[in-house]
Amino acid sequence: MDPAETFATLMSPEGRLDPYPAYERLRAHGPVVQTGPGVYAVTGYPEVDELLRDPRMRVSDDQWRDMMLPQWRDSPALSTIARSMLETNPPDHSRMRRLAAGAFTPRRIAAMRDVVAAQADELIEAMASAGRGGRPVDFMADFAYPLPVAVICALLGVPAADRPLFRRWAADLTGVLEPEITWDELVVADAGATELVGYFTELVAARRRRPADDLTTALVQAHDAGDRLTGDELLANLVVLLVAGFETTTNLLGNGLAVLLAHPAAADVLRRHPEHAPAYVDELLRYDSPVQLTSRTSSETLRAGGVELPAGSWVLLLLGAANRDPRRYPDPARFDPWRALLSPLSFGAGPHYCLGAGLARLExxxxxxxxxxxxxxxxxxxxPRRRSRLTLRGYETLPVTVG
Ligand code: HEM
Structure with missing residues (x-):
């Protein structure tokens, strides 16, 4: 199968459910391969790492969006969300990121441990009682979704009563992260985006009337203080912080639990030695990455993995494939928390390296x-039932019994 056909398989419903065989077929052609006119896919760990750090590789801008998805301008909400730090290049990117970064320092994250633990314990007790007598419960609905939502809502100052609103809206919006998206998916994403922008428009107004000790208030004040954040940027970053804060972590919890249940001996070691949790979580992130890919465009011609990427190329950086690069991880399809070298690329690298990585690891x-x-x-x-998504890889439902 040539790289173009393999790429098509990756985008198919089967590829979305299990992308790993297609990654290996792409890798057989080298760490960087052309998969279509002006389109490249990168499966190698050092190549993905290097390209994410290269200032000549830029996140999608308006010109790129006009080319790939011209209808985006018809959605005011999607156009607003496109102003977040995630989709912006320096110097605007650095300005926005700095404003939010204060809430994610290692000290601030460490101080959240008790909040996370209390919330986790509450959900575990609720699951234990719902699952009494061997009744199955859905780990995704009962734990993997509510835990990260509660944590990010606490950070942003979103009222607890509103938490159930976000699951559908975020799932709809994140369809736009797929490398190929249909018109119908765009309409659904627009609906989710519209709800989320509407929600934060109201929360911003409420915090302006009555400030609180939360990240929303801090960003509202940065906006109101002058020229540090435009109105669209304020809303865009609030939506992205909320959605990035739970869509991904929900999948770490679901994918990770499924792996632990499939490896009972390793799970038993963690049960007896909780001090190994950091290595376990990093290996779970590597083994089945909650974010499988991101993309960049090359602003000038450059070389990677022995391949020339002409200026204007669209480059898919397959984080989930790089995390299984056998040059870095021997026997990569084996779950092994004792690997000498971890540092998976699941949180990206370079200027857009995940702002919430410390928080996600803690959770x-x-x-x-x-x-x-x-x-x-x-x-x-x-x-268990997988979601039909390549970029944000996770389960729709993960039925478990609690004993
Ligand atoms: C960026 C993954 C949890 C907030 C990113 C990126 C990745 C990622 C791969 C970089 C995207 C790119 O380079 O194009 C993950 C994973 C998580 C997780 C796998 C959970 C396991 C979180 C949490 C937050 C968060 C809990 C909290 C708010 C962000 C933000 C960005 C980002 C704001 C944009 C940073 C920038 O553009 O400078 N994340 N993330 N993420 N993440 Fe996370």
Whole structure:
């Protein structure tokens, strides 16, 4: 199968459910391959890492969006969200990122451990009681979604009563992160984006009337203080912080639990030695990455992995494939928390390196150790169902019994 055909397989429903065979077929052609006119896919760890750090590689700008998805301008909400730090290049990117970064320093994250643990314990007790007598519960709905939503809502100052609103809206919006998107998916994404922008427009107004000790208020004040953040940028970054804060972490918890349940001996070691949680979480991130890819365009001609990328190329950086590069990770399809070298690329690299990486790791470490400790008989029950998404890889449902 040539790279173009393999790429098409990756985009197909089967590829979305299990992309790993297609990654290996692409890798057989080299760490960087052309998969179409002006389109390249990168599967190698050092190549993905290097390209993400290269200032000549830029995140999608308006010109790129006009070319790939001209209808985006018809959606005021999607056009607003496109102003977030995630989709902006320096110097605007650095200005916006600096404003939010204060909430994510290692000290601030460490101080959230008790909030995360209390929330995890509450959800575990609720699952234990709902699952009494061997009744199956859905780990995604009952734990993997509500935990990260509660944490990011606490940080942003979003009222607890509003948390259930976001699951559908975020799932709809994040369709735009797929490398190929249909008209119908765009309409759905527009609906989710419209709800989210509307929600934060109201929250911003509320915090302006009555400031609170939260990240929303801090960003509203940065906007109101002068020229540090435009109105669209304010809304865009609030939406992205909320959505990036849970869509991904939900998938770390779901993908990670499924792997632990499939490896009971390794899970048992973690149950007895919670101090190994950081290595376990990093290996879970590597083994089945919650974010499988991101993309960049080359602003000038450059070389990577022995291949020339002409200026204007669209380059897919396959994080999930780089995390299984056998040149860096021997026997990469094996789950092994004792690997000497971890540092998976699941949080990206370079200027857009995930702002919430420390928080996500903390949530994973706290969640898995407490789940294994409190629910030692946790087991799969029935067949889990994957979401049909390549970029944000996770489960729709993950039925378990709690013993
Ligand atoms: C950026 C992954 C959790 C906020 C990113 C990027 C990746 C990523 C790969 C870079 C995208 C790119 O370079 O194009 C993940 C994963 C998570 C996670 C796998 C969970 C396991 C979080 C959390 C937050 C967060 C909890 C909290 C708010 C952000 C933000 C950016 C980002 C704001 C944009 C940073 C920038 O553009 O400078 N994330 N993320 N993420 N993430 Fe996360």
């Amino acid at each position: 994973g470490q706290v969640a898995f150790t407490r789940l294994l400790h409190r629910l030692p008989a946790l087991a799969l029950s029935g067949t």
